[in-house]
Structures are given as C-alpha cells and as structure tokens.
Amino acid sequence: MTFRLLLLPLLLTAALAQTPDVLFVNGRILTLDSAGRVVEALSVKDGRILATGGSAALRVQAGAGTRVIDLGGRCAIPGLIETHCHSLGAAKAALAGDYAEFHTIADLQNWLRAKAATLPPGSWIETPRNEITRLKERRFPTPEELDAATETHPVLFVSVTKSVLNSRGWKALGVTSPASKVADGEVIFEEGRPVLLRGGQAALRSVMPVPTPPSPEAVRAKHEELVAIYNSVGITSIFERATDRAGFDYFREQAANERLKVRVRATFRFAAKDGAGTAAYLDKLGLQPGEGDAMVRATCLKITVDGGIHWGTTWLSEPHGEKRAAFYRNSDPAYTGNQSYSPAQMEDIFAAVNRRGWPMSAHVTGDGGAMAVLRAVATVAQTQPDIRDRRFNLIHCYFPTPEMAALAKNLNAGVDTQGYLYYRDADFISQIYGPEWAERFIGLGEWVKAGVPTGLNSDHMIGFDPNHAMNAFNPFLMLDIAVNRRDDHGNVHGEKQKLSRLDALRTLTTWAAWLSFDENDLGSLEPGKLADLVVLDRDYLKCPAEEIRRIRPLATYLAGSAVFAR
Numbered sequence: 001m002t003f004r005l006l007l008l009p010l011l012l013t014a015a016l017a018q019t020p021d022v023l024f025v026n027g028r029i030l031t032l033d034s035a036g037r038v039v040e041a042l043s044v045k046d047g048r049i050l051a052t053g054g055s056a057a058l059r060v061q062a063g064a065g066t067r068v069i070d071l072g073g074r075c076a077i078p079g080l081i082e083t084h085c086h087s088l089g090a091a092k093a094a095l096a097g098d099y100a101e102f103h104t105i106a107d108l109q110n111w112l113r114a115k116a117a118t119l120p121p122g123s124w125i126e127t128p129r130n131e132i133t134r135l136k137e138r139r140f141p142t143p144e145e146l147d148a149a150t151e152t153h154p155v156l157f158v159s160v161t162k163s164v165l166n167s168r169g170w171k172a173l174g175v176t177s178p179a180s181k182v183a184d185g186e187v188i189f190e191e192g193r194p195v196l197l198r199g200g201q202a203a204l205r206s207v208m209p210v211p212t213p214p215s216p217e218a219v220r221a222k223h224e225e226l227v228a229i230y231n232s233v234g235i236t237s238i239f240e241r242a243t244d245r246a247g248f249d250y251f252r253e254q255a256a257n258e259r260l261k262v263r264v265r266a267t268f269r270f271a272a273k274d275g276a277g278t279a280a281y282l283d284k285l286g287l288q289p290g291e292g293d294a295m296v297r298a299t300c301l302k303i304t305v306d307g308g309i310h311w312g313t314t315w316l317s318e319p320h321g322e323k324r325a326a327f328y329r330n331s332d333p334a335y336t337g338n339q340s341y342s343p344a345q346m347e348d349i350f351a352a353v354n355r356r357g358w359p360m361s362a363h364v365t366g367d368g369g370a371m372a373v374l375r376a377v378a379t380v381a382q383t384q385p386d387i388r389d390r391r392f393n394l395i396h397c398y399f400p401t402p403e404m405a406a407l408a409k410n411l412n413a414g415v416d417t418q419g420y421l422y423y424r425d426a427d428f429i430s431q432i433y434g435p436e437w438a439e440r441f442i443g444l445g446e447w448v449k450a451g452v453p454t455g456l457n458s459d460h461m462i463g464f465d466p467n468h469a470m471n472a473f474n475p476f477l478m479l480d481i482a483v484n485r486r487d488d489h490g491n492v493h494g495e496k497q498k499l500s501r502l503d504a505l506r507t508l509t510t511w512a513a514w515l516s517f518d519e520n521d522l523g524s525l526e527p528g529k530l531a532d533l534v535v536l537d538r539d540y541l542k543c544p545a546e547e548i549r550r551i552r553p554l555a556t557y558l559a560g561s562a563v564f565a566r
C-alpha cells in the first residue's frame with residue numbers, strides 16, 4: 001500500500017509530462033525524415049516534437065491543457081532555414097534609405113528623379129545597390145544618363161570598387177579635366193570627359209556627408225520588423241553569415257528578452273592573413289565553438305577568398321579574357337580574379353582554426369578559387385584528419401564541376417549557394433561567360449549527385465521585399481528556381497541541374513541543418529526535434545510546378561508557438 005501511494009504521483013507526473021501543449025491534426029505534414037513520411041498529426045511538448053502519426057492516434061495523448069490545431073487538410077513542412085543572410089546589415093541599410101530594385105537604366109533614372117524632387121539642390125544622391133549584370137543594358141550607366149535624371153544634385157552610382165557620377169558629382173569630387181587626380185582612385189576619361197572611377201572610395205566619402213549611425217533602439221526595431229517578414233515567408237532559422245561579437249551579443253540579448261523570433265547561427269568573418277593572426281582574432285572574440293543554445297549559436301568562422309561575378313573579381317580557373325574584361329571595365333584580360341589568400345596562407349589559417357576546434361567556411365565564388373580552397377583543406381587534412389568532422393562550408397561556389405564536387409564530398413564539406421543569383425544573373429552568365437558556364441552556374445544537381453549537403457539561400461543584405469530585395473529571400477521563389485531552373489528571362493540553363501521537389505526542400509531543411517550541426521534539432525519533423533513548422537496555402541508536393549513560387553505560408557511556428565499567422 002505504502003509502495004503504491006509512493007508510486008502514484010510518479011506515474012501521474014510521467015503521464016503529465018507526456019501531455020502535449022499543442023497538437024496539430026488533419027494535416028498533410030511532410031516530415032522530411034529519412035523515409036520521407038507524410039503524417040496527419042504532430043504533437044508538441046516544451047517546444048519539441050513529442051510524436052508524429054495519425055490524427056486519431058495522437059488525439060488520445062491530448063489533455064485538458066492541450067491546444068488542438070486543425071490543419072484542415074493543409075500541407076505543413078519543417079521551418080525553413082535561410083543559410084546565408086545579413087539580417088542586421090539589412091536592418092541598418094533600411095534605416096539609411098529605401099531599397100529599389102532596377103531592371104533598366106530607365107528604372108534608375110526614374111528613381112533618381114523622384115529622389116531629387118524630395119531633396120534640396122546640391123545634396124548628394126547615392127543610388128541603392130544594383131548590379132550592372134542585372135540591368136537590361138548590361139553596362140554601367142553613363143554620366144549623361146545620370147545627368148538626364150538630375151543636374152541639380154550630385155549623383156553616385158557604385159558597383160563596389162567602380163563608380164559613375166553625374167557632371168555635378170564629378171565637379172564635387174574635383175574631377176574637371178583629364179589632369180585631375182583622385183587620391184585613392186583612377187578616373188577613366190573617354191572623349192575628354194570622365195566616365196568611370198576605379199577605386200576612389202576614400203576620396204568619395206571625403207566629399208560626401210558622413211551619415212549619422214542609427215541608434216541601437218532604431219536598429220532593434222528595424223531588425224524585429226525584418227524578422228517578422230522572414231517569419232511570414234516561412235523562415236524560422238537564419239545563418240547570419242558575417243557577424244562579429246557585437247552582433248552575436250545583440251542576438252543573445254534579444255533571445256534572453258524573448259524578442260528573437262528566429263534562430264540564429266552565427267558565422268564570424270575575420271581578415272587575418274595567417275595562423276597567428278587567426279589565433280589572436282579568436283582570443284579577442286572570446287567565444288567557444290558551438291557556444292550558445294538552440295536559439296543563438298556560434299557556428300563557424302569565415303574568410304573572404306575572392307570577389308564576385310557582379311564586379312569581375314571572381315577567381316576563375318582561366319583568365320577573364322577580353323569579353324569579360326570589357327564588360328566589367330577591367331583593364332587586364334589576363335587577370336583571373338581576386339586572390340586574397342595564397343594556398344599557403346589558407347592552409348595556415350585553416351589549420352589554426354581547426355586546432356581551436358572551430359568549423360571554417362570561405363567566401364569563394366569562382367571555380368579556380370573553390371579548387372584552391374578545397375586543396376588547402378585537403379592539405380590540412382593530411383596532418384589534422386579531424387578537419388573532416390568540422391564540415392567546411394563552401395560559400396557561393398557558383399561553378400561546380402564533377403571533380404570539385406567529388407573533392408568536397410571526400411572532405412565532408414557542404415555548400416551554401418544562392419538561388420536569386422541564378423534567377424537574376426544566369427542570362428548574363430550565358431551571354432558574357434558562355435552557355436557552358438551558365439549550365440554549371442549554381443549547379444545544384446552537381447552537388448546533390450555527389451552527395452554534398454547543400455543549402456540554397458538568398459545572401460539577403462538590402463531591402464525588405466521578399467521577392468525584390470538584394471537579394472530576394474522568399475524561400476518559395478528559391479524552391480521554384482531549384483525545381484524549374486527558370487531564370488527571369490524564362491530560360492533554363494543546364495536541365496540536369498534541376499532538383500526533385502523533395503531534394504529542393506532538403507536544401508532549406510535537412511541539408512541546411514547539417515551545415516550548422518543542427519541535424520538532431522532542426523530540418524525534419526521527428527520526435528525529439530524542435531517544433532519549427534510552416535503551414536502552407538497549397539500542397540508543395542502536389543501543386544503544379546509553376547505554382548511553387550506562389551505558395552504562401554498561412555502560419556509559421558517556432559518551438560510550437562505561432563510567430564506568424566495570416
């Protein structure tokens with residue numbers, strides 16, 4: 001008797017512990033588990049999945065306190081993981097000015113005219129970042145075209161290291177004749193007038209007003225606004241791909257105050273050029289690898305190895321040549337791209353990072369750069385085989401080959417690559433690089449065939465419109481691109497790079513989770529994992545392929561709690 005009385009509370013506690021807080025029933029829930037199961041119901045306890053299965057079977061678990069959500073036959077998928085964004089940068093950029101996406105030079109001129117109408121004459125206007133690869137004209141605007149929009153305001157159009165100004169702008173910079181000098185730049189003259197500035201960023205900033213940095217409160221409010229937009233398109237986790245200690249501390253503070261509605265996996269970018277500098281950087285960072293919790297975690301380090309396809313600085317396996325040099329207005333056709341690190345420097349840095357137990361990643365866009373990075377990892381693996389356990393993340397890596405994918409697989413590396421780049425830039429790549437380059441461009445099929453876990457993402461950095469930001473971050477647009485591989489001209493480059501719908505979804509769920517060592521918590525809907533899920537307005541697996549981009553989340557749940565509902 002005594003024994004039973006003692007046991008009873010224990011049994012009750014055990015039963016209560018199994019009573020779900022939330023129970024989803026009558027759905028078509030794509031679990032993304034290894035068997036690809038689709039279930040009707042899913043129960044949640046303390047933010048984690050308790051069980052999945054049939055609605056009737058799971059209803060038995062429900063108690064008086066269980067909130068039952070009837071999905072009414074709707075499709076649900078795991079919460080989506082955006083594996084490359086710059087959310088804090090995007091919040092700050094939004095405070096500095098509105099973003100506009102241009103498709104033509106006329107779009108740019110219209111934007112300038114509207115802007116000039118709101119500003120006193122003489123004030124500088126800098127156009128929002130737009131890449132020349134994405135303009136219909138496929139070139140820099142001319143000073144005359146900028147003049148046609150406004151002659152009363154100095155205007156600056158920047159493409160990272162190259163700029164075009166209108167007449168008023170050149171005058172303000174002190175460029176009045178071919179003899180004029182710009183301290184840290186080179187002015188290109190044609191027919192006696194300045195048409196392009198290479199470099200010269202310091203000189204430009206010295207004549208332009210210094211922007212006042214926004215207050216931390218303003219950044220916080222903007223960032224919360226952006227996270228709500230992320231949630232509205234089904235994103236429940238982000239990789240913040242170039243943060244620092246202050247950024248990390250901001251995210252942790254938001255989480256501690258229960259104001260963070262998205263999980264953050266932090267990548268720390270640094271610029272040290274050798275192992276000793278890397279160790280010094282880590283000492284100063286003052287974090288341990290994996291430090292944090294399920295909401296905010298320090299996941300890896302990052303260096304920037306080359307430039308990009310928008311500015312003619314991508315590290316290719318061949319010289320850029322006349323056509324590319326002319327397009328980018330680079331002077332040397334023999335140039336193969338930016339090589340910010342030698343192989344020896346990369347080996348030194350990767351070895352130092354690995355010795356400290358940190359996973360590593362590298363921004364590398366070109367195929368020459370990607371092979372150099374992978375060979376450096378392979379060299380380190382000869383003396384530090386555990387570098388394979390750290391899942392090197394290749395970031396961007398636009399032009400995979402079978403050899404590259406096989407080497408990545410052998411090194412247990414993963415890939416983070418961009419959907420919207422394919423959408424907006426594939427036509428340009430086909431024209432300027434050649435069709436064979438466009439067929440490899442963002443070659444998802446190549447990675448998947450080799451078994452390399454791949455995260456498809458946005459590299460979102462400016463603008464809050466999910467479909468028209470720099471870069472667009474609507475995950476359903478990305479799924480559409482992965483499945484249909486149609487660019488914004490309606491063309492398909494490289495049919496064999498198309499993914500099945502399930503594989504496409506894995507780039508935003510299970511494979512994405514693998515990249516940050518989160519496969520036991522995120523990516524699929526299985527007992528024990530975090531209850532992050534998205535309810536959709538149509539069935540991702542059954543809707544017509546051309547409708548994938550139009551899928552809208554009806555509700556987004558983070559740890560079983562709604563963070564968005566339509």
Ligand SMILES: [Zn+2]
Pocket residue numbers: 084085086241242459
């Ligand atoms: Zn980025």
